[in-house]
Amino acid sequence: MIDTGDIFSALTLTLELATVTTLVLLVLGTPLAWWLARSRSLFSDMVGTIVALPLVMPPTVLGFYLLIGLGPSGLGGLFGLRSLAFSFQGLVIGSVVYSLPFVVQPIRNAFEMVGDRPLEVAATLRASPLDRFFTVAIPLARSGFLTGTVLGFAHTVGEFGVVLMIGGNISGETRVLSIAIFDYVEQLRFADAHIVAGGMLVFSFLVILAMSRIGRRLGEIRP
Amino acid sequence: MTRGKSLSADAEPGGLDVALAGRRGDFTIDAAFAAPARGVTALFGPSGSGKTSILRAIAGLTRLDGRVLVAGQTWQDGSHFLPTHRRALGYVFQEASLFSHLTVDCNLVYGARRSTGGVDAAMRRQVIDLLSLDRLMSRAIADLSGGERQRVAIGRAILSRPRLLLMDEPLSGLDHRAKDEILPFLERLAASLDLPILYVSHDLAEIERLADRIVVIADGHVRASGPLNAALTDIGLGLVRDPRAAAVLPARVVSFSEEDGLAELDLGGQRVFVDGSGPEEIGLERRLRIVASDVSLARAPLAVSTILNILRVEILAIEPGGRADLAILLAVDGAPDLTFMAKVTRRSAARLSLAPGDRLHAQIKSVSLATSAMPRSR
Numbered sequence: 001m002i003d004t005g006d007i008f009s010a011l012t013l014t015l016e017l018a019t020v021t022t023l024v025l026l027v028l029g030t031p032l033a034w035w036l037a038r039s040r041s042l043f044s045d046m047v048g049t050i051v052a053l054p055l056v057m058p059p060t061v062l063g064f065y066l067l068i069g070l071g072p073s074g075l076g077g078l079f080g081l082r083s084l085a086f087s088f089q090g091l092v093i094g095s096v097v098y099s100l101p102f103v104v105q106p107i108r109n110a111f112e113m114v115g116d117r118p119l120e121v122a123a124t125l126r127a128s129p130l131d132r133f134f135t136v137a138i139p140l141a142r143s144g145f146l147t148g149t150v151l152g153f154a155h156t157v158g159e160f161g162v163v164l165m166i167g168g169n170i171s172g173e174t175r176v177l178s179i180a181i182f183d184y185v186e187q188l189r190f191a192d193a194h195i196v197a198g199g200m201l202v203f204s205f206l207v208i209l210a211m212s213r214i215g216r217r218l219g220e221i222r223p
Numbered sequence: 224m225t226r227g228k229s230l231s232a233d234a235e236p237g238g239l240d241v242a243l244a245g246r247r248g249d250f251t252i253d254a255a256f257a258a259p260a261r262g263v264t265a266l267f268g269p270s271g272s273g274k275t276s277i278l279r280a281i282a283g284l285t286r287l288d289g290r291v292l293v294a295g296q297t298w299q300d301g302s303h304f305l306p307t308h309r310r311a312l313g314y315v316f317q318e319a320s321l322f323s324h325l326t327v328d329c330n331l332v333y334g335a336r337r338s339t340g341g342v343d344a345a346m347r348r349q350v351i352d353l354l355s356l357d358r359l360m361s362r363a364i365a366d367l368s369g370g371e372r373q374r375v376a377i378g379r380a381i382l383s384r385p386r387l388l389l390m391d392e393p394l395s396g397l398d399h400r401a402k403d404e405i406l407p408f409l410e411r412l413a414a415s416l417d418l419p420i421l422y423v424s425h426d427l428a429e430i431e432r433l434a435d436r437i438v439v440i441a442d443g444h445v446r447a448s449g450p451l452n453a454a455l456t457d458i459g460l461g462l463v464r465d466p467r468a469a470a471v472l473p474a475r476v477v478s479f480s481e482e483d484g485l486a487e488l489d490l491g492g493q494r495v496f497v498d499g500s501g502p503e504e505i506g507l508e509r510r511l512r513i514v515a516s517d518v519s520l521a522r523a524p525l526a527v528s529t530i531l532n533i534l535r536v537e538i539l540a541i542e543p544g545g546r547a548d549l550a551i552l553l554a555v556d557g558a559p560d561l562t563f564m565a566k567v568t569r570r571s572a573a574r575l576s577l578a579p580g581d582r583l584h585a586q587i588k589s590v591s592l593a594t595s596a597m598p599r600s601r
Binding site: 117118120121122125126127128129135136139 | 282284312314316320322323
């Protein structure tokens with residue numbers, strides 16, 4: 001009585017959510033990480049703290065505020081909808097907030113490691129600020145981008161509490177793998193739960209192994 | 224030799240004219256100087272005197288008030304300020320700072336690609352030859368030695384078509400061997416580049432080899448500026464008090480003796496003999512380094528002596544040196560611009576009753592070439 005179609009739809013939804021979330025995080029997180037790495041103001045310290053909050057807050061707390069924020073008096077109302085919650089877009093927004101520190105922090109650290117000198121050198125070689133950013137800062141911080149991408153993706157795949165709070169459990173719409181496992185266990189479908197749980201265990205193992213291997217390769221070609 | 228501020232008299236078309244002021248950390252900078260359109264101008268001073276801050280401000284990397292004019296272009300003045308990437312300069316940092324994510328070749332042309340005119344294949348070839356980069360092109364940045372990295376960094380700066388080359392103690396991070404390896408390249412560079420070079424250093428030996436002019440910096444201010452030898456032999460400036468105090472004079476090689484390996488040089492019409500490298504040097508200009516403590520004075524030439532170099536000189540000035548010493552400023556007879564110092568005890572000076580205007584014979588125990596023996600390539 002293993003329902004492969006059910007698992008498959010949860011799998012594709014999970015991968016889709018993680019991919020979109022990671023891309024959004026890279027686009028938003030890169031300039032944010034750059035600013036946090038280079039600014040020394042109180043304001044940037046406060047923003048840095050807010051970015052790090054999901055690391056320590058219970059996912060249900062975050063999920064609760066997101067549920068309110070995505071509702072009719074929040075983002076949902078802005079888009080003329082009753083709520084953005086219980087939709088794929090809602091899940092993306094929730095995941096972006098929840099996984100933000102996992103992407104921003106490694107990239108920010110990598111930018112800090114690059115330091116001022118390579119950028120000053122590039123400036124003396126006629127590179128404009130944007131040119132320096134793309135041809136010097138980003139390539140030199142590539143290991144941070146790799147770590148951030150992998151962590152952001154893996155963390156989104158693994159999230160549970162936030163999704164449960166704002167996504168509910170709509171098959172094919174918001175039911176991701178971690179929720180599916182919860183469901184299967186509740187329904188005593190242990191065979192299904194085994195397949196998904198085992199798959200995620202292998203996935204997590206491979207992700208971390210690949211990351212350390214690639215990280216070492218990148219480390220080798222640095223001075 | 225000019226003292227203090229206001230040196231715009233030295234400024235010339237194509238050259239550099241700088242007047243900068245502002246606070247950096249716990250001291251104030253207030254420096255004005257000029258540099259000619261060609262040749263090496265050394266910014267000399269102890270560490271912490273503000274040399275690097277001045278250089279960085281000329282590059283626009285840090286902001287000081289004032290003006291920077293380069294080759295007739297205003298890089299900054301009271302009303303506008305060009306950011307670093309809009310200033311046509313080459314900057315060689317203390318440590319080579321190559322881009323570790325790029326190949327040697329991509330490093331070399333990084334600036335050239337972004338300069339108006341782009342990468343010129345012939346110019347690239349010329350720089351590779353000038354700095355002997357050929358064998359480095361296929362190597363990874365991480366595998367280059369400190370000296371090799373610095374050579375690539377210098378090539379990268381030159382290829383960006385600068386109108387001003389700024390070098391911030393480019394040798395200070397290197398060991399003695401690497402320094403000796405790079406100095407000849409810097410000498411060739413200085414001779415072949417048609418642009419002003421500002422060279423920051425606290426090492427007088429480097430400056431004696433490379434610089435044509437010197438700006439002496441102390442506590443963020445210009446103490447003196449002018450031709451190198453004028454500063455080296457300026458008693459008031461105090462460089463003379465250094466135990467290794469030397470003068471650097473230009474002389475042309477006129478012949479080379481295969482028999483004993485000595486090159487004969489013309490110094491203001493008189494002859495000087497030094498260790499030579501070969502007949503290919505004939506016709507080239509060399510820098511002679513004369514250490515003040517190696518010079519002794521005599522009323523009459525010694526008939527029998529192992530001292531090879533005896534010059535007819537005139538005393539220009541006598542100043543107190545140390546407690547027992549006097550510093551005697553001499554000019555080569557017939558060439559009043561060629562000045563050097565002799566360190567003489569007060570007792571000897573009194574015995575010979577030395578006085579300005581006296582014509583004497585200066586016996587120089589050792590004369591060496593300040594430059595290396597490498598012939599200039601073009």
